[in-house]
Amino acid sequence: xxxxxxxxxxxxxxxxxxxxxxxSVHFAxxxxxxxxxxxxxxxxxxxxxxxxxxxxxxxxxxxxSRNHQELIVYRPSWLSFSCKGQDCDNHYLSxxxxxxxxFFTELYCMSLASSNELICKxxxxxxxxxQVGLFATSTAQIHDAPATGGAVKGVPSIEMxxxxxxRLEDGVILDxxxxxxxxxxxxxNTGVFLYDDLLAIVSLRYQTxxxxxxxxxxxxxxxxxxxxxCREDDELFLNSNSQFMVASDRNNQHESPVNHVENTMHDxxxxxxxxxxxxxxxxxxxxxxxxxxxxxxxxxxxIQCLKKKFYIHFQDYADLMIWKVQFLDRHxxxxxxxxxxxxxxxxxxxxxxxxxxxxxxxAEFVAFYQNYAEELYFLFEQFEDHFHAPSKSSxxxxxxxxxxxxxxxxxxxxxxxNKSSSFSQFVKKAxxxxxxxCQSRSPSPYFDQSLFRFDEKLISATDRHRxxxxxxxxxxxxxxxxxxxxxxxPGPERGSGIGGAKKISSFLFHPILPLAISxxxxxxxxxxxxxxxxxx
Amino acid sequence: MxxxxxxxxxxxxxxxTTSVSGSGKRIQKEMGELHLFPPADCSAGPIGxxxxxxIATIIGPPGTPYEGGIFFLDIRFxxxxxxxxxxxxxxxxxYHCNVDSSGTVNLDVLKDGWSPALTIxxxxxxxxxxxxxxxxxxxxxxxxxxxxxxxKTKHDEIAAEWTLRFAR
Numbered sequence: 106x107x108x109x110x111x112x113x114x115x116x117x118x119x120x121x122x123x124x125x126x127x128x129s130v131h132f133a134x135x136x137x138x139x140x141x142x143x144x145x146x147x148x149x150x151x152x153x154x155x156x157x158x159x160x161x162x163x164x165x166x167x168x169x170s171r172n173h174q175e176l177i178v179y180r181p182s183w184l185s186f187s188c189k190g191q192d193c194d195n196h197y198l199s200x201x202x203x204x205x206x207x208f209f210t211e212l213y214c215m216s217l218a219s220s221n222e223l224i225c226k227x228x229x230x231x232x233x234x235x236q237v238g239l240f241a242t243s244t245a246q247i248h249d250a251p252a253t254g255g256a257v258k259g260v261p262s263i264e265m266x267x268x269x270x271x272r273l274e275d276g277v278i279l280d281x282x283x284x285x286x287x288x289x290x291x292x293x294n295t296g297v298f299l300y301d302d303l304l305a306i307v308s309l310r311y312q313t314x315x316x317x318x319x320x321x322x323x324x325x326x327x328x329x330x331x332x333x334x335c336r337e338d339d340e341l342f343l344n345s346n347s348q349f350m351v352a353s354d355r356n357n358q359h360e361s362p363v364n365h366v367e368n369t370m371h372d373x374x375x376x377x378x379x380x381x382x383x384x385x386x387x388x389x390x391x392x393x394x395x396x397x398x399x400x401x402x403x404x405x406x407x408i409q410c411l412k413k414k415f416y417i418h419f420q421d422y423a424d425l426m427i428w429k430v431q432f433l434d435r436h437x438x439x440x441x442x443x444x445x446x447x448x449x450x451x452x453x454x455x456x457x458x459x460x461x462x463x464x465x466x467x468a469e470f471v472a473f474y475q476n477y478a479e480e481l482y483f484l485f486e487q488f489e490d491h492f493h494a495p496s497k498s499s500x501x502x503x504x505x506x507x508x509x510x511x512x513x514x515x516x517x518x519x520x521x522x523n524k525s526s527s528f529s530q531f532v533k534k535a536x537x538x539x540x541x542x543c544q545s546r547s548p549s550p551y552f553d554q555s556l557f558r559f560d561e562k563l564i565s566a567t568d569r570h571r572x573x574x575x576x577x578x579x580x581x582x583x584x585x586x587x588x589x590x591x592x593x594x595p596g597p598e599r600g601s602g603i604g605g606a607k608k609i610s611s612f613l614f615h616p617i618l619p620l621a622i623s624x625x626x627x628x629x630x631x632x633x634x635x636x637x638x639x640x641x
Numbered sequence: 642m643x644x645x646x647x648x649x650x651x652x653x654x655x656x657x658t659t660s661v662s663g664s665g666k667r668i669q670k671e672m673g674e675l676h677l678f679p680p681a682d683c684s685a686g687p688i689g690x691x692x693x694x695x696i697a698t699i700i701g702p703p704g705t706p707y708e709g710g711i712f713f714l715d716i717r718f719x720x721x722x723x724x725x726x727x728x729x730x731x732x733x734x735x736y737h738c739n740v741d742s743s744g745t746v747n748l749d750v751l752k753d754g755w756s757p758a759l760t761i762x763x764x765x766x767x768x769x770x771x772x773x774x775x776x777x778x779x780x781x782x783x784x785x786x787x788x789x790x791x792x793k794t795k796h797d798e799i800a801a802e803w804t805l806r807f808a809r
Contacts, residue, residue, distance in 0.1 A: 339806050346736070346799060381744060382713065382732050384807070391711035391809060394698055398684075408679045408686075411698075412672075416686030419696045469809060 110586070112139040134504070137550040138557075138582060142619040143591035144641040151205030151635050152177070156613055156622055158568060160231045160238070161502055161548055163617045165273050166209055167238065173223040175216050176240060178273055179209035181615060184639065208620070208637055213276040217269060218242040228291040230299045230544055232319055237279065239299065239319075240269045241291050250286075255333075256310045257426060259445045260288050268297075268306075270325055279323030287311060290429075290449070293568070298543040300432035303328070307430050309448060312383070314430050314438065316465070331438075332427075335384040335468040382423065384468075389442075389461060390422055392470040425459065431540030433491065437471070438463045439540045460539060482532040485539065486518065492541055501616055505546050505566055506554035513554040513583065549614035549621070551580060557590065558583050564593065564612055573610035573625055593638055595623040664722040668692045671760045683765040685716065693718040695761070696732070699769055701808065706800035707735070707772050710808030714746075714768070716761070726755035727764065736803035738775050738786035746771075747781035 109115065115136065124132040154168040154177055166179040186202040218224050222242040230239040243266045250262030266284040271277065288310040290296035298305045304317040304325075313332030317325050329337040382390065397414050401407040415422075425442040433439050440461045447456025458476040463469070474481040485492060489509040508515040518535075525531035545568050551557055552566035558581045559565075563574060577592035595610040613622040619640040626633040669692065675685060685697035695716040701707030713732040719725040729751055731744035739747050750759065750767045780786030789796045 336806060342802070342806060343734075346803070381734050381807075387711075387713075387733055387807065388809060390713060394711055398700075404679050405676055408676050408684050411684050412676070412686035416696050417689060419688045 110138065110582075112136070115139065131555075134550055134553065134556065137553070137619070138584075138590065140619045140640055141551070141580070141591040142593070142621050142638040142640055144639055145594060146203050146637045146639075147634075149203065149205050149635050149637050153632050155226055155633075156611075156624055156635070157226060157229050158547075158613055159615050160233070160236075160273070161544065161616055162233050162236075163615050164236065165212075165238075166613075166622075167229055169224050169226050170214075173226060174218045175214055176224065176271070176276070177214045178212045178276065180212055181208065181618065181620065182210055183618065183620075184208055205635070205637070208639070212274075215276045221245075222265065222267065225291040227293055228297070230294060230297060230304075231273075232299060232302065234302075235319070235321065235323070236273050237319065237323060238271050238273050239297070239304070240271060241289075241297075242267045242269065243291070246288075254286075256286075257312060257445060260310045260448065262286050262310060263288055266291075268325070270319065270323060272323065280325040282317065282325045284308065293545055294543045295429060298431045298540075300543075301435065303432065303435060305430050305432060305438065307427055308332075309426070309428075312385075312427055314427065314440075329465070331463070331465070332385055333383045335388060339384060385427075385463075386423055386425075388463075388468065388470055389425070389473070390419070392461075392473055393422060396473070421457075428458070429540045431492070431543065433462065436464055436466045438465065439492070441476075441540055460536070476536055477529045477533040478536075479528075479532055482536055485536065486515075492539060501548040501550075504550070504553055505548050506552065511554045513558070547614045548616045550617075551614060551619075551621075554583065556583055557581065558587075568611075570609045570611045573608040593621065593623060595625050595636065664718060664720060665692050667723055668718055668761075671762070674760060675762050675765075678762065680762055680766045680769065683762075683769055685761060685765060693720070693722075695727075697729075697761075697765055697768075699765065699772065701804060702769065702772050705772055706797040707737075707804050707808070708801075710735075710804035712808055716764075723757040723759070726751045726759075727761070729764065729768065734803065734807035736785060736800040737771065738777050738780040738782050738789055739771050741781040745781070747779065749779070 109118070119132075153171055155171065157167040157169060159166055159181065163181065166181055168177045168179065169175065170177065184202060184207050186207070217240060219242075221244055223244075225241040225243055228241045231237075232239070244264045247262045247264070250256075250260075252258040252260075256262070263284075264286060266287060266289055268282040268284075269278055270280040270282075272279055284306075287308050289306060289308060296307045296309070299319075302319045302321075304315075304319065306315040306317065307313075308315060311332065313330050315330050316328040318328050320326055334340050334343075381387075394411070394415060397411050398407060401410045421444075424444065426445050426448055428441045428443045428448050430441070431439050440463055441458060442461060443458040444456050447458065460472075460474045460476065460478070460481060461470050462472040464471050487509055489507040491509075493505070493507060506514045508518045522528075522531055525534075546552075546566040547568060549566070552559075559578060563571065563578045573595045577594035579589050580591050580593070582588055582590050593612070595612070607627075609626045611624050611626075613624075615621065621638040623636045623638065624633050625636070668687075672687070682700040682702055683697065685695050688694050688696055695718070697714040697716055699712045699714065701710035701712065711733070712735060715730045715732050717728045719727070729746045729748075731740055731746065734744075741747065746768060748754075748764075748767055748771065750764060775786075775789060777786035777789045785796065788799075
């Protein structure tokens with residue numbers, strides 16, 4: 106069928122043609138092929154902040170002050186200006202219009218961190234339904250912290266990590282949640298996952314998954330802590346029943362369970378060498394045990410199988426640490442377990458790791474995989490969207506390309522798969538991205554693989570800093586006529602002056618408007634160069 | 642995980658080469674026997690390559706309040722095994738009058754009643770038997786023993802709840 110790429114022709118076509126059922130959204134999104142951020146204002150005069158991201162509904166631009174003490178929130182607005190003369194389109198933008206303030210209105214600037222705290226600039230989660238943001242501040246990290254009070258050896262400690270729940274509309278702090286002498290991996294939202302109104306926060310130091318709920322009134326409420334215990338009232342139950350346990354040895358300290366719920370002091374517990382398995386470990390070990398026990402029917406073979414597959418590794422299983430967690434739905438968590446050595450290392454690939462699916466309601470594991478399990482990979486390949494667990498409220502987040510919703514992304518994956526020399530290595534690498542960090546991908550239509558093609562080494566929907574290149578990044582139409590539609594050039598128009606120095610770029614795309622910010626930084630001391638890309 | 646010895650427990654608990662030939666051989670022999678004739682609902686095996694440190698699993702016997710539970714036990718064989726009894730400690734919380742609050746099992750067989758003629762299979766059977774019939778007259782947790790004698794229904798209720806919460 107004849108399809109014109111001319112926008113007027115397209116609008117006519119939209120009038121006379123009804124798209125196939127359930128495709129009207131995709132049809133409408135094709136207009137983004139005509140509306141692209143092809144015009145760039147280089148080196149915009151703007152406040153020296155570090156720009157974090159646009160919220161997924163496009164209502165706010167989040168930024169932090171350079172000293173990591175203040176939060177500054179902007180409202181993105183569309184550029185409007187007037188010009189004298191007749192052929193306005195051919196005029197250059199006036200100097201007045203080229204300012205940062207023409208695109209963004211400052212809503213407020215507020216101090217978030219106290220004197221010895223800093224805002225974690227890599228951490229921000231947004232709850233679209235209530236328009237509330239979750240921010241984190243923390244004190245400095247202590248690397249050689251003693252492992253007291255049930256803490257895991259080898260994990261650094263942070264004296265105070267505070268989560269701030271802020272209403273973005275007016276900057277009111279709704280609630281705060283403090284973790285003391287704990288360690289939560291805040292970089293790229295790794296240690297915290299938001300699903301609808303539920304938050305999962307992984308305390309690496311105390312090996313506890315804290316489940317919190319963001320109530321409509323803006324309170325952060327503890328729902329349960331999974332770690333030492335599984336159900337929310339296990340600890341209460343144990344304490345209320347210990348009256349029957351009038352122990353023969355009163356000096357036995359380790360019976361008194363630690364109170365993880367109110368993250369106050371964790372150091373009232375001394376875990377001796379020979380202590381009970383924690384709640385989550387008991388469930389995990391018993392799940393692994395039962396898997397092997399039920400697999401083999403013959404009694405004698407069963408015992409031998411257990412010896413070889415289970416008992417020999419028992420201590421390794423018992424020593425496994427919770428690395429990362431994500432929600433799969435409101436009741437199921439995907440948990441990555443690994444050794445203590447790999448928990449904070451960048452090359453976690455070398456370390457043995459496992460994936461487990463835990464049902465919070467039943468307080469039991471439902472699946473356990475090694476990190477090169479082909480079964481899990483095939484699930485991942487076909488149902489990637491289920492691992493992304495989009496929240497119900499946001500619509501445009503559903504259009505983020507994945508290899509289960511986009512044929513081009515799937516084709517790319519197939520291509521890598523066929524090229525890889527070892528399938529198990531490929532599976533390991535592919536599964537290495539699980540569990541997914543929360544809200545790490547931009548829903549911008551310019552990253553929609555069914556609309557545009559671009560070099561993923563230079564730019565992608567995943568929010569990361571990249572080493573910048575001098576070459577412009579090309580966005581090519583995915584459909585016929587496959588032409589270059591627009592370029593994003595992060596560097597200044599004419600040479601940066603500092604030759605050879607490594608430059609780091611980051612890109613913030615507005616989720617709806619043809620508007621993007623690119624930030625280029627040479628070193629941390631220097632002021633960064635900010636460019637605004639938009640449709641003129 | 643493929644190489645359990647990498648975790649460093651390797652030969653640490655091997656006291657001397659002579660004890661390997663003594664207690665080690667005996668433990669190996671018992672392992673063979675256990676694999677040929679495993680007691681019902683029980684299994685056990687050494688952790689890593691340390692013959693003197695085992696883990697055993699007892700599945701809560703049906704018809705008891707421990708039904709459905711998977712109970713892990715830590716078993717350490719002394720260097721002069723079988724002349725001294727192994728030390729058995731529950732790794733799983735259990736509500737039982739013969740197990741103290743730190744998980745240590747109070748069994749005559751593991752104390753004065755120990756005989757070098759006993760084997761790990763017999764020890765496992767003995768522990769399994771206290772699941773079926775606790776011994777409240779020789780308690781490690783007097784409170785539980787008292788409740789067991791006074792109100793067995795309540796005792797069983799609590800024990801079943803413990804199994805559900807801590808031993809699944």
